[in-house]
Amino acid sequence: MKQVLVLSGKGGTGKTTLSSSMIKLSGAKAYADCDVDAPNLHLALEETLEPKNSDFYGLPVAQIHSEKCVSCDLCRQKCRFDAINVKDVYSVDKYACEGCAVCQLVCPADAIEMIPRITGHLQLYQNDHVFSTAELCMGSGNSGLLVTEVKKGIKDWKEKATLAIIDGSPGIGCPVIASISGVDLVLLVTEPTLSGFSDMERIVETSRGFPAKIAVCINKYDLHLGNTEKIEKYCMENDISFLGRIPFDSDAVSLLNSGKTLVDKKGPARDAIEEILTGVLGLINLKEDEI
Template identity: 80%
Template sequence: MKQVLVLSGKGGTGKTTLSSSMIKLTGAKAYADCDVDAPNLHLAINENLDPVKSDFYGLPVAEIDSEKCISCDLCRQKCRFDAIELTDIYTVDRFACEGCAVCQLVCPADAIEMVPRVTGKLSLYENDHIFSTAELCMGSGNSGLLVTEVKKSLMSWSDKVPVAIIDGSPGIGCPVIASISGVDLVVLVTEPTISGFSDMERIIETSRGFPAKIAVCINKYNLHKENTEKIENYCKDRDIPILGKIPFEKDAVSLLNKGMTLADKDGPARDAIENIVTGVLGLLNMIV
């Protein structure tokens, strides 16, 4: 199974819009949403199955046994995250605790235990297709580990389908790194703005640390001709293929609000995405 990952250097460039449209146009039977901080692909593709949900356990959290505690204050002094508070007794702020276990190490009374905690919720839709996604719990970290679990579920169909489309996270942080690992092609969505160009540079440099192929598409390209040309020249100088340029579609928001994609409406935007799909399959050396 070939894996196509759609990324963007910043939020709001049209990453999920492109991913959902590609899923519709290719008839993909395997896809995932790795934007675990704010997953929304299930809305864009109007998923109507009931998912199988499961808890994801990240790093453990410290728990202090007040009956064993001798109030030596070592745990509070050594906690670099200021997660231990003293009121009448010593308590742990579960949102601030990073699970490093230093407090447990320095406690002379053996009053601190590291206990598992749920940091995310995994959802798996599986019938004639597979859709893997997850959502990080509020205040939780280690989203890269949760992304890895999302991809593991997707890979259970690796011998059943030829291609999988993955909607990634914006930026260059841990969830993006986990998303890129093991994919065959990274499709970077950018826009003709100053911030769009700057963030595109960052995600290109990040992606180049992996063996995956890299390609770019420009969304809403006709809103600023000069910046579009700047993006094209940048990619040309670095031998990065541009798969296509999607024109601004004024009905995009209303389509998404209805659980539809740009692929559901005939017009220039759909035509551009069809060309992008053709380019993607070409880069994957699949039959076009």
């Protein structure tokens, strides 16, 4: 199974719009949403199946048993995250606790216990296709670990599906790095703005730390042709595959709000995405009739 990861250096460039469009065009049987902070791929794909839900446990959280506590104050003094509250009794702020267990280590009364903590929720849709997604709980960390679990959801389909399309997170942080690991191609979506170009450079440098191929496409390219040409020149000078330009489509918002994708309407945007998909399949050595 070939894995294509769609990324952007910043939010709002059209990453999910392109991912959902390529999934519909290609008929891919495996796909995932690794933007666990704000997953929305399911909105564009109109999933009607009931998912299999499971909880994700990240680092544990400290809990102080007040009946054992001797108020020595060592836990508060040693906590680097200011997670220990002192009022009538000692307690732990679960949103500030990072699960390092230093408080448990220094407690002379054995009054502190590290307990499992749910930090996210996984959903797995399976029928004639597989769709794996998840959402991180508010204030929780370990987003990279949760992304890894999301990707495991589609691995069982490696014998059934030849292509997996993964919608990644914006930026260059832990969830992006976890998303890139093991994929065959990173497709970067950028926009013809100065911030779009700068953020694209950052994600290119991040992706180069992995063996995956890198390709670029520009969304809403006609908003600034000068910056579009600048991006294309950068790709040529840095030996990066440039796969195409997607024009601005004034109907994009209404299509997305109605749960549809850009390829549900014939026009220049659909034609451009078809061209990009052809380029993607060429880079991963996969034919359309093999999907």
